[in-house]
Amino acid sequence: MMIRPAELEAIRRGEIDLAFRRWDRARVKVGTKLKTAVGLIEVVAVEQVTATSLRADDARRAGHPSLGSLREGLAARADRPIFRVQVRHAGEDPRVALRESVPDAEELATIVAGLDRLDAASPIGPWTRETLRLIDANPEVRAPELAERVGRPAAEFKTDVRKLKDRGLTESLAIGYLLSPRGEAVLDHLDGPRERAPRRAGTPLPRTIGAAATRALRAADLHTLEAVAGWRRSDLAALHGVGPLALDRLATALAELGTGFAD
The missing domain is CATH 1.10.150 (DNA polymerase; domain 1)
Structure with missing residues (x-):
């Protein structure tokens, strides 16, 4: 479920708690927690509704200035049913804390075994180490540029980087990626320690x-x-x-x- 940045911010602040989508079927389930740029967004309720049942309060809670604006936003794909999705901000993305956690020797072995499984399951062959090295050597570089350097479609490359992010090994920036402290520890374990520029002190740009x-x-x-x-x-x-x-x-x-x- 895609949510625009402005809507994510409003959900985090508690100003929005509804989203309306034209889907052929419900694409999210109650209890689903979406990992987003503002943390976890939890799906509280999902129901199919009709256009005639929409009210001004629905529009306000979905971040629209008027009921007409909401209906206009749902005008496309009119052949598909409308789903009313209630959401809430459910706290910080757990990957944020995970990526700051430097693993010990036992945990390193577990992480490496997980990378081996990703490589074994991939139709293109081993990719995890190459991708970690690529991001380490090219911080804050756009994903399409990184994908081009290894001859991969950008969409597939981004999907694989998300698998590393789920393990707390990378951090997504507004443009590009960084290895997390956890990711640096894993790569140093695999390749040996290396010198890196000092990490920027402070809070990354949103x-x-x-x-x-x-x-x-x-x-x-x-x-x-x-x-x-x-x-x-x-x-x-x-x-x-x-x-x-x-x-x-x-x-x-x-x-x-x-x-x-x-x-």
């Missing part, structure tokens, strides 16, 4: 600001929220690619850290 804003901030050497907090909103707005929506999401993220823009 993935919800979008690729254009992320590229603009990185170009200005702003890679963390703490660095962004040293700038005035008006100066950030002057950066090509940093629009009002990205600024609002940065402001929200800064507020959660107990700070804000320099002005």
Whole structure:
């Protein structure tokens, strides 16, 4: 179930708790916990409804300014039934804590055995070590560029990286990936320790600001929220690619850290 970044933020803040979708059948089940950029989103209820049963309160709870806006959003694929999905923010993604956990010798053996199983089940042959090495050598590089370097379709490459992420070995950024401390420990165990540039101190830029804003901030050497907090909103707005929506999401993220823009 795809949820737009703005909706994810609103769900996390408790401003939205409904989503409406045109599906041929229910695509989520009650109790499902979706891993998203803002943490876990839990599916609380799913029911098929009719267009005539929709009310203004449904629109408000789904983040629409009016009932007409909700109906307009559901106009496409009118041959499919409408499903009303109730959701809630269910806390932090457990992979966040996992990726900071450096495994001991016994756990390393278990992780490596899991990588071996992924390799054995893959139609393209072993890929896990190559992908870990690729991300380690190319932090913050776009997934399509990484996929091209190893001659793989980008969609398939991203799917496999998510398997590593589920094991706490990689971290997804607004653009590109990083090896987590856990992933670095696993790769060092496999290949031997290596020197790396120091990890950036601070809070990563929120993935919800979008690729254009992320590229603009990185170009200005702003890679963390703490660095962004040293700038005035008006100066950030002057950066090509940093629009009002990205600024609002940065402001929200800064507020959660107990700070804000320099002005």
